[in-house]
Amino acid sequence: MPNSKATAVKGGAALAVQDVQNLQCVADNLCRSASECCRQQARIGRILDLQCGEEELEAVIEVSVLCVRILGDSCQRYAAVGSGSRDGLDESTWHAANTLWHASREYARRHHACNAKSAKMSRHSAAQLGELAIEYELKASAVLALRYAVEQYQKLRPDAH
Numbered sequence: 001m002p003n004s005k006a007t008a009v010k011g012g013a014a015l016a017v018q019d020v021q022n023l024q025c026v027a028d029n030l031c032r033s034a035s036e037c038c039r040q041q042a043r044i045g046r047i048l049d050l051q052c053g054e055e056e057l058e059a060v061i062e063v064s065v066l067c068v069r070i071l072g073d074s075c076q077r078y079a080a081v082g083s084g085s086r087d088g089l090d091e092s093t094w095h096a097a098n099t100l101w102h103a104s105r106e107y108a109r110r111h112h113a114c115n116a117k118s119a120k121m122s123r124h125s126a127a128q129l130g131e132l133a134i135e136y137e138l139k140a141s142a143v144l145a146l147r148y149a150v151e152q153y154q155k156l157r158p159d160a161h
Contacts, residue, residue, distance in 0.1 A: 023087030026078050027097035028160035031153045033067070033074040034104050035161060038147045040064040068111045075104050096153045103142070103149035110139040 040063055047060050078101050081087070086094045114135045154161055 023078075023082050023085070023089055023097075024093075026074075026081045027089070027093075027100070027153070028157060030071075030074045030078050030097070030100055030104060031150055031157065031160045033071040034100060034107070034146055035150045035154075037064070037067045037071050037104075037107060038143060038150060040067050041143050065115075068108055071104055072108045075101060075108065093153075093156050096149075096156050100146075100149040100153045103146045107139075107142040107146040110135070110142040114139050 040060070044057075044060050044064060047057050078097070082097070082101075089097065114132075117132055117135050
């Protein structure tokens, strides 16, 4: 795939920007987005453990939601660029990138499901709390799968991080 370059000038500095993204760049971006989501989930856990207060927790959750939105955008971009072509990726990197893509989509789906279910529960029964607990367990599992997929991709592409 040809890499055409365009020059964007901002504040007097010229930046090289690729008009057509290759699959390797998009996969690396997906890895970085997924890695940040994992980092933010760990950060939420630390804040909850420290019991630092609602303001800090809300700010951290806001950052986490933004990271998930960016991850969703990265997943869409990967799907669009990678549909039907390996774009020169070797077999193992291509498989690792696809595994990362699947794990990222599942994590984003679980994240949204937890938020939606939590938002609906102003009043709740014990059964509804049980359902919510299951959603959060599934999200925790998705975080672990995402972290593993990131680690596997980074073994093949250490420069991606």
